[in-house]
Each structure stands twice: as C-alpha cells, then as structure tokens.
Amino acid sequence: MEDKIINLIVIDDSFDSEEKIVSTLRTIGYTARSSRAEDDEDLTEAVSSQPPDLVIYFEGMSLISLKGAVDCLKKDKKSENTRVISVNKTEKPDVVAAMRSGAVDATGFTDINHLMLIIAREYHSLKCAQQISSLAKSYKDSETRCNSLLDSSRDAIAYIHEGMHVYSNRSYLELFGIDESDDLEGMPILDMVAIEERDEFKSILRSYTKNNDDTKKFDTHLCKPDGEEFNGEMELSRAQIEGEPCVQIIIRKEDASSEELERQLKLLSQKDQLTGLFNRQYCIENLESIIESCEGGKCTAALMEIQIDNFENIKSSVGVIESDQYIIEAAKVLSETVNDNDILSRYTHESFIVIAPDYNKDNIETYAASLQKAVAQLEASISGAQINTTCSIGISLIDSESPEYNEVLARSEKALASATEKGANQIYTYVPEKGELTRHEVDTRFKEQLTDALKNDRFVLHYQPIVSLHGDTDERYEVFVRLSGNDNDELIMPQDFLPAAERIGMAIAIDRWVLDKTIRDHVKRKQEGKHTRFFIKLSASSLKDETLIDWLSYQIKEHQIAEGTLNFEVKETVAVTNLKSAKTFSHKLKELNCGFVLDDFGGGTNPFQLLDHIHADYLRIESRYMDKLTDNPQNQETIKGIAEKAAEIDKFTIAQHVPDATTLSLLWGMGFNFIQGYFLQEPLPEMEYDFTEMSG
Numbered sequence: 202m203e204d205k206i207i208n209l210i211v212i213d214d215s216f217d218s219e220e221k222i223v224s225t226l227r228t229i230g231y232t233a234r235s236s237r238a239e240d241d242e243d244l245t246e247a248v249s250s251q252p253p254d255l256v257i258y259f260e261g262m263s264l265i266s267l268k269g270a271v272d273c274l275k276k277d278k279k280s281e282n283t284r285v286i287s288v289n290k291t292e293k294p295d296v297v298a299a300m301r302s303g304a305v306d307a308t309g310f311t312d313i314n315h316l317m318l319i320i321a322r323e324y325h326s327l328k329c330a331q332q333i334s335s336l337a338k339s340y341k342d343s344e345t346r347c348n349s350l351l352d353s354s355r356d357a358i359a360y361i362h363e364g365m366h367v368y369s370n371r372s373y374l375e376l377f378g379i380d381e382s383d384d385l386e387g388m389p390i391l392d393m394v395a396i397e398e399r400d401e402f403k404s405i406l407r408s409y410t411k412n413n414d415d416t417k418k419f420d421t422h423l424c425k426p427d428g429e430e431f432n433g434e435m436e437l438s439r440a441q442i443e444g445e446p447c448v449q450i451i452i453r454k455e456d457a458s459s460e461e462l463e464r465q466l467k468l469l470s471q472k473d474q475l476t477g478l479f480n481r482q483y484c485i486e487n488l489e490s491i492i493e494s495c496e497g498g499k500c501t502a503a504l505m506e507i508q509i510d511n512f513e514n515i516k517s518s519v520g521v522i523e524s525d526q527y528i529i530e531a532a533k534v535l536s537e538t539v540n541d542n543d544i545l546s547r548y549t550h551e552s553f554i555v556i557a558p559d560y561n562k563d564n565i566e567t568y569a570a571s572l573q574k575a576v577a578q579l580e581a582s583i584s585g586a587q588i589n590t591t592c593s594i595g596i597s598l599i600d601s602e603s604p605e606y607n608e609v610l611a612r613s614e615k616a617l618a619s620a621t622e623k624g625a626n627q628i629y630t631y632v633p634e635k636g637e638l639t640r641h642e643v644d645t646r647f648k649e650q651l652t653d654a655l656k657n658d659r660f661v662l663h664y665q666p667i668v669s670l671h672g673d674t675d676e677r678y679e680v681f682v683r684l685s686g687n688d689n690d691e692l693i694m695p696q697d698f699l700p701a702a703e704r705i706g707m708a709i710a711i712d713r714w715v716l717d718k719t720i721r722d723h724v725k726r727k728q729e730g731k732h733t734r735f736f737i738k739l740s741a742s743s744l745k746d747e748t749l750i751d752w753l754s755y756q757i758k759e760h761q762i763a764e765g766t767l768n769f770e771v772k773e774t775v776a777v778t779n780l781k782s783a784k785t786f787s788h789k790l791k792e793l794n795c796g797f798v799l800d801d802f803g804g805g806t807n808p809f810q811l812l813d814h815i816h817a818d819y820l821r822i823e824s825r826y827m828d829k830l831t832d833n834p835q836n837q838e839t840i841k842g843i844a845e846k847a848a849e850i851d852k853f854t855i856a857q858h859v860p861d862a863t864t865l866s867l868l869w870g871m872g873f874n875f876i877q878g879y880f881l882q883e884p885l886p887e888m889e890y891d892f893t894e895m896s897g
Contacts, residue, residue: 209235213259240264252279271303284323362447395422473547476532484546502599503560506613510625512551530581538575591626647701659685663884676733708740768796787816821855841871
C-alpha cells in the first residue's frame with residue numbers, strides 16, 4: 202500500500218513528543234517528515250525548508266503562543282492554509298479557545314489515539330482541498346481555452362438563456378452583420394429568425410428545452426437586422442455559461458459546398474500538424490502533376506529527400522516530445538531557404554521533401570548544398586541544450602523519361618540510402634539504370650494488361666479482417682484487388698497498377714469489377730448462412746461517376762443486400778478535393794443503407810470539419826500515425842484525440858497496420874472500435890478468419 206506522507210512541524214520544547222507522534226503515525230500507515238520548533242524564528246525557518254501540511258502546537262510554550270504560531274504561518278503563502286492542531290499535555294484542552302486562536306481542533310496528549318484521528322481527518326481534508334483547488338484551476342484553464350476556441354471559431358456560435366443572447370462569438374456577429382457583442386446581448390434569438398419561421402422555431406426550441414435532447418439540427422430561414430434573409434442550418438446543444446444552464450446555437454450558412462469552403466478544407470487537409478508545412482499526401486499529388494508536366498518535355502524538375510542526421514541521438518538527448526521542437530525549427534529554416542515556387546513537405550518524422558521545378562543534373566546538387574548549409578547553421582535551444590546537426594539529401598531527377606510518382610519516390614529513397622552510407626551531411630543523385638521504363642511506357646504496358654484482365658477475369662480479390670476491440674463478432678473484411686501477372690503465380694499489387702489505371706481512364710472499370718465480384722461473394726456467403734460486411738476502396742473517378750449509385754441501387758434490390766453490408770472507402774484527401782461529389786455520394790449511400798468510410802483520416806489540420814458536410818460511418822486513421830506508435834507520444838496523443846472526438850459524434854474508428862499486441866493494447870485503451878493489420882492476418886484470397894478469437 203502506498204505510504205501517506207505528512208510534512209509535519211511540532212512546536213514543543215521536548216524531543217519526546219515529536220518522536221512519539223512520528224512513531225505512532227508510522228504504525229497506522231503514515232510517514233511523517235517532521236521538524237521541531239520552539240519559537241517564531243524556528244517556525245519560519247522550518248516553513249522555508251519544507252512547507253508543512255500540519256502543525257502540532259503544544260500548549261504552554263513560553264516563546265510562542267498558539268495565535269502567534271497561526272499568525273506566523275499566515276505570513277508565508279506556502280503555509281497560509283496549513284492546519285494547526287492544539288495539544289495539551291496534562292489536562293483537558295479548551296477546544297473553543299484553541300479554535301478561536303486559529304487551530305482546527307484541540308485534544309489532550311494523554312490519549313494519543315484521539316490525536317491520530319484528528320491528524321488523519323485533517324490530512325484527508327487537506328488532500329481533498331488541494332485536489333479541489335487543482336480541479337478548480339483545471340476547470341478555469343479549460344474554460345479559458347474553450348472561450349478562446351469559441352472566440353476564434355469559424356462557426357457562428359451563440360449562447361441563449363431563456364430565449365435571449367448572453368454570448369456570441371465574432372463569426373456569429375459577422376454572419377448577422379453586427380459590429381459588437383454588446384449590440385446583441387439581451388436580444389431575443391427569435392429576432393434572428395425569418396418572420397414566417399418564428400412560430401416553428403419557438404416550437405422547436407420549447408420542445409428541445411423540455412425534452413432535454415442532446416443535439417438537434419434543422420434547416421431554417423434566418424434574418425439579419427437590416428432585413429436580409431438567408432438559409433442556414435441551426436444546431437442546438439446543451440451548454441453552461443458562468444455556471445448557468447443555457448442552449449448553445451451553431452449556425453452554418455447553406456453555402457457549405459461553395460468553392461471557398463472547398464478551398465479552405467483542401468488547404469487544411471494539405472498541412473502537416475506539427476510543422477505547418479505541406480504534408481506527404483500533398484507532396485505526392487503535386488509530384489504527379491510535376492511528372493505530367495515534364496512528360497511532354499516542356500520542363501525538368503528534381504525531387505530532394507532531406508533527412509536529419511543523428512536524429513535518434515537528439516531524441517535520446519532531449520526526449521521524444523522535445524525533439525519535435527528541432528523538427529519545427531528545421532522546417533522553418535528550410536522554408537526560409539527554398540525557392541518561392543518550390544514545394545516543401547514533411548515526408549516522414551525526420552525527413553522532408555522538396556520538389557524543385559526547373560532544376561536538372563547540372564545545378565541541383567549546388568541547390569541541395571545550400572539547403573544543407575542552412576540546416577548545419579541551425580542551433581536550436583531545446584530544454585536547455587543547444588542542438589546542432591546536419592542533413593543528408595537523396596535526389597531523384599524528373600524529366601520526359603521519368604516513371605510514375607511511386608518509382609520517383611523510390612529512386613529518391615535509394616539515393617538517400619546511398620548518401621547516408623557515405624556518412625553524415627552527404628548528397629547523392631540517383632542515376633537511372635539502362636532499361637528502366639519511362640512513365641509513358643508504364644502506362645502503355647498497363648493499358649494492354651488491364652484491358653486483358655477485365656476481359657478475361659485476371660483480377661483477384663484478397664480479404665483482410667477488420668476486427669472489433671469490444672466484443673463485436675460480426676465478420677468484416679476489407680477488399681483488396683490484385684492483378685494476375687503473365688506467370689499465374691505472380692500477383693501485381695494495386696500500388697503498382699492503380700495509378701496507371703487512373704491516368705489512362707480505367708479506374709472506374711476496375712472499381713466496378715471489384716464491386717461486382719464482392720457482391721457475388723456476398724451472395725455466396727449468405728447462402729452459406731454467413732453475414733459478412735465488406736469494405737471496398739473507391740477511386741476518385743468512381744466518386745464522380747454519376748451512374749454508380751443507380752447501378753448500386755439495382756444490385757442491392759436484386760440481391761436483397763442487408764443494411765451495412767457494403768461500405769465504401771474514400772481517402773480523406775480525395776473527399777476534400779472532390780467535396781461536392783463526396784457529399785452527394787455519401788448521403789446517397791446512407792439512403793441505400795450502405796456505409797461510408799473516410800480513409801487515411803486525420804492528415805489535415807482540422808479533419809473533423811469535413812464531417813460537417815460528408816456523412817461518414819467509419820474513420821480509418823491515417824497509416825503514418827501507426828509508424829512505431831508505441832514509441833511516439835505525439836502520435837499517441839493525436840490519434841487518442843481523434844478517437845475521443847469520433848466517439849462523441851458516434852463515428853466508428855479503425856486503426857490500420859497494427860503490428861503487435863502492445864500496439865493493440867494501446868489502441869484498446871484509447872477507445873478504438875476496430876483494428877486491422879498483418880499482426881491479425883495479411884490479406885488472403887479466402888475469408889477464414891475466426892472473429893470470435895477476441896470476443897472474450
């Protein structure tokens with residue numbers, strides 16, 4: 202059992218009393234760190250050395266009175282709340298007089314058990330008071346942060362008490378064209394609703410208040426003070442302001458699918474949360490665009506992968522979390538050094554990528570050296586330590602002969618590996634070997650191969666289980682497509698042929714083949730008495746395919762497919778880039794009782810903003826957060842926050858690429874709903890996973 206430690210000062214002219222108290226406390230489970238005082242000078246010195254929890258004052262001290270001891274304690278902020286217990290050695294104490302002098306209680310020393318009970322009570326009271334004080338401070342800090350978030354929120358938010366405005370943030374004022382919050386305070390919320398809708402709004406507000414609902418959303422017509430009307434969605438929820446219950450109102454104008462909103466959401470999804478640079482996904486999207494531009498021979502470019510040298514040593518020196526400060530500083534230095542038209546992204550935890558247009562083999566290494574110099578000159582002060590290191594750079598050139606983006610990235614990684622083999626602060630440029638395919642040659646080869654595969658059923662589906670962490674034994678499988686190679690035993694992975702399929706316009710046909718085969722698998726399993734839920738990836742092309750919903754609706758009716766059987770996965774970045782299509786598609790899927798999954802969720806700065814416009818049932822966390830998760834507190838904090846927020850809004854969370862039992866345990870503690878990964882099972886051509894294994 203954990204010791205209860207009491208910092209104690211005994212005011213007495215004898216050592217015996219102190220020793221007896223300390224000894225008796227030890228027998229009942231307390232450890233006393235005690236000191237003795239005989240006058241106010243001793244007491245002041247003891248307090249400065251160790252602020253006391255309790256003071257035991259023995260009556261009859263000639264050099265300091267009980268009141269004098271209490272007054273002395275109150276002079277020092279560290280001891281102003283210390284409890285003082287008065288003790289009489291020989292006779293029954295005057296409890297009233299002692300308490301009027303400032304003691305919390307008084308007792309005789311002839312029955313030390315009574316003193317022990319008083320000490321235990323006051324110690325418990327003190328700890329409760331300290332906890333209350335800490336909680337009150339936390340509450341105040343939390344309230345301050347909440348107010349700050351409300352004030353800076355882009356959502357229009359107001360608090361209503363008995364139908365009157367008591368708070369409104371800046372976005373709310375701007376929405377209604379009001380200059381100051383004082384102009385709105387005390388104004389009825391009814392004044393903000395169009396006249397023809399006020400009776401209905403009163404009824405909704407009255408019903409909401411009476412029924413104690415959690416959240417309610419509805420569309421209405423709103424009215425500015427100048428009479429201008431606009432459509433908006435109003436969301437009601439319970440809140441408090443200064444301890445008083447009230448109703449929080451959030452208003453969103455019905456221009457959510459406007460080009461400006463798409464632009465803002467897209468920008469948020471492109472940013473790395475730690476550094477503010479562009480993220481990995483944005484880097485890949487722009488790399489594809491650069492490769493396309495260079496394919497026609499109009500320009501050249503270079504991709505530089507920059508890795509911080511000795512970063513593991515930095516982490517060991519200052520700690521994992523503190524080492525991120527160096528990454529932030531390095532990002533700032535690089536962003537100040539790169540050219541204006543370059544694209545600088547954070548690629549992995551300690552590496553960056555620069556896409557540099559208009560560079561070639563003759564001048565790129567000089568440019569790379571300038572970036573190395575900037576990093577080498579950085580001296581970051583972290584936790585009192587001065588951190589200075591270098592970086593290594595791998596270069597991949599982009600021209601009319603370059604292959605697709607994943608091969609260009611692979612080349613830069615090979616170049617970086619060659620650079621680091623040479624030592625720290627090195628540069629290496631990858632030179633393609635003779636016979637490596639160009640991008641055009643890759644597309645031409647795959648066009649023939651994919652056309653043949655569609656005609657002759659040469660695609661193969663593999664299935665990976667998605668397993669509940671909370672006892673749900675329903676079968677869930679993610680569907681993966683493979684392409685049979687010339688050798689029937691060879692399988693070509695999707696990352697090798699799907700990018701080419703998108704470029705040459707064959708992605709929709711492949712998605713439709715996968716869907717058709719999955720539905721046939723479902724029918725077969727239903728005949729065997731099995732109910733399986735399938736999770737099927739969709740390309741950006743299929744998301745915009747207006748014929749897909751009608752085809753899907755027919756298939757669901759024809760085969761009597763149950764609710765929740767088909768779940769469609771779209772990457773967060775694809776959904777943001779195609780917001781109108783994603784919004785329409787997700788809501789139509791809901792009408793068909795199909796699920797919608799936002800894949801690689803959490804990459805943007807404010808990913809949950811996307812859920813204001815897209816209906817999603819599942820959120821699958823971006824795979825990069827799973828990289829060495831058990832050793833990365835920052836990623837743990839990030840995905841725990843995502844899981845908690847998702848639970849609040851009734852969204853299921855899926856963690857992918859789970860590598861081991863330790864990570865599984867960590868995710869369970871965070872409240873994740875489902876996991877998948879090679880630790881459970883790799884994708885296989887048969888669906889034979891035992892979903893009851895983890896139900897206990």
